[in-house]
Amino acid sequence: MKRVTVSNNVIRRLPRYLRKLSELEEQGVARISSKELGESLGLTPSQIRQDFSCFGEFGQQGYGYNVAALKGEIESILGMDRGYHAILVGAGNIGRALLDNFSFSEWGITMDCAFDIKEALVGTSFKGVEIKSASEMADYIDNNKVDLAVLSVPKEKAVEVAKELTESGVNAIWNFTNVELTEPNSPVLVENVHFSDSLLSLSYFISEANDEKAAREQRLRNRNV
């Protein structure tokens, strides 16, 4: 597969496109124009055409995009058809909530097993995923295909366990610990899930809405003086 350099912003928009295209497919929509797709996502048609052009030509001038074909292409670009295998490291609340609520297989990823230091958990299964002892982890990675590790250990353990993972040969970490693991020049891919970034954006928008409301009320009061 030929790869072109694609900007981070485009990559970040691909999952959103995919979600929208899945919705459209479920609704029985077969074709969509860049204008319609843009409107539903708050993007301009030219932005959308530009994003997709990074990966080759999907649409046909005047005919719009074939929803199923475009969805398939994006899935493939995102690596969903590559059969990646994952392990869960840390089967506490967050780890179990993920196993319980998040469908890895929907995204093309097989969750093979989990690791934890709690003796009481070792040997049990949660949602069909076996929990093994953390002491077996390096050995397991040596002998199995592990494309990524989901890191959901307590904060205090994050750096130590991440180090163990990468030294064992795991090159990608989906990081739920809220601890910065990215090291300059490291070949390890770390994708952080920072809940707080999302909450703070919401807090900003609430503040903005409150300020606008207050300003409107002030204008009304001034008018009535």
Next chain:
Amino acid sequence: MKRVTVSNNVIRRLPRYLRKLSELEEQGVARISSKELGESLGLTPSQIRQDFSCFGEFGQQGYGYNVAALKGEIESILGMDRGYHAILVGAGNIGRALLDNFSFSEWGITMDCAFDIKEALVGTSFKGVEIKSASEMADYIDNNKVDLAVLSVPKEKAVEVAKELTESGVNAIWNFTNVELTEPNSPVLVENVHFSDSLLSLSYFISEANDEKAAREQRLRNRNV
């Protein structure tokens, strides 16, 4: 407070700035230049100066930014000093994982109570947060300050419960259900936590790294023929 229109991209970067500035403060760094701050975040100095200029002048040419002052300004811009109150709707795995692992107060938000339909949970507390019956929710919202609701009910219930919340007067939802709740022209603020977007970006980067490795190996093989 005077508000200027700020682009969504800038707002999304503010929590990252805040996290970096908190780290710097912990390390005892008092001042930082836009160049250094940019390098640590993968942004250009001019990008950083432009972002901060949206909110007024924080830096001094040649002296860099005062870390504590800039951090305080960003906290204030993000509404962290406004005393927002939140409720948790749905005290299942995800809801409890949030209460267990996420510090709302760190971000200036008071988590007052949770609601669930499960009778066995009603009246109990989790991490100091009382779980009330979902049937009392509308009444509670009527009589208390609720600036935002954290929505962590099962997928199938998401739309129905979101409707109940907004009809009761809650105008902001932090949505963990992975169901699109945004409606065109609705004044309700919805901030989605889409785990899959993050996972798919990681899957893309793994694929990119694999392809690059394969291409390198191919080049080596060609050379050795």
